[in-house]
Amino acid sequence: MKRILLSYFAFISFFVHSQTITPSVFNSGGNTHTVNINSQPTIYTDNIGEVFVETISNSGTVVTQGFIQPNPLIINNTSVEIVVGHVTCLDKADGFIKVEIQNLPPNAQVVYSWTPNALCLNSDCDRIDSLSAGNYSVDVIISYTLSGNPKQMFFPNAVTINDSQEPCKIKAYTGVTPNGNNPNFTIDNIENFPKNTVMIFNRWGVELFKIQGYNNRDKVWPDNKSVIEGTYFYIIDLGDGSKLIKGWLEVLN
Secondary structure, rough: HHHHHHHHHHHHHHHHHHHHOOOOOOOOOOEEEOOOOEEEEEEEOOOOOOOEEOOOOEEEEEEEEOOOOOOOOOOOOOOEEEEOOOOOOOOOOOEEEEEEEEEEOOOOOEEEEEOHHHHOOOOOOOOOEEOOOEEEEEEEEEEEEEEEEEEEEEEEEEEEEEOOOOOOEEEEEEOOOOOOOOOOOEHHHHHHOOOOEEEOOOOOOOOOEEEEEOOOOOOOOOHHHOOOOOEEEEEEEEEOOOOEOOOOOOEEO
């Protein structure tokens, strides 16, 4: 009898408390944004995962439903897919985020609202390059007209660019064409070593050029007309106390 009474009071307690629960937005981690559409400020609220798909009203209480949905997001046959390029080596800023849209409605206008906002101040960028590892977002707002009525679709996208645990390695390319398509001596990841020094020698060991803080944009042969085809040698000092990097390069006119 005691167990029956406890069960009864537990049921009553649950019933009473259930009446005081305030309905809330499920999966609500979104933010309110203001973007310019047709030169007019438009306010909208996004959600985590899928855009808002249905709203239920019950006695003045509105509950918005949202569900996690994988990339790409699809609404009315229009899809938005996010392509992410992660950082290739430790702490390098070479990640990217690209937005690909399929089946746009006729005469649709697209606004890309990026976070941080400084990534694209005009809200017209479908791709951002040179990104460091971190968390970003891009909300895609598509405006169009259907049967004379203005319509909008919202595609919120949270994006994470992963860092790499691999250290950035130096790679020197051996072909240089001062008067052609490859005029500079290219060294991958040299920008990560700002205290570097690059030296070029001829085959007899005579130092021809010495550039401090080389960045792949400097011309090791400023006067292209004086370049003599042949094999040259380089020494790269990264300026961090590591071992000197030595090799050869071929110059072709």
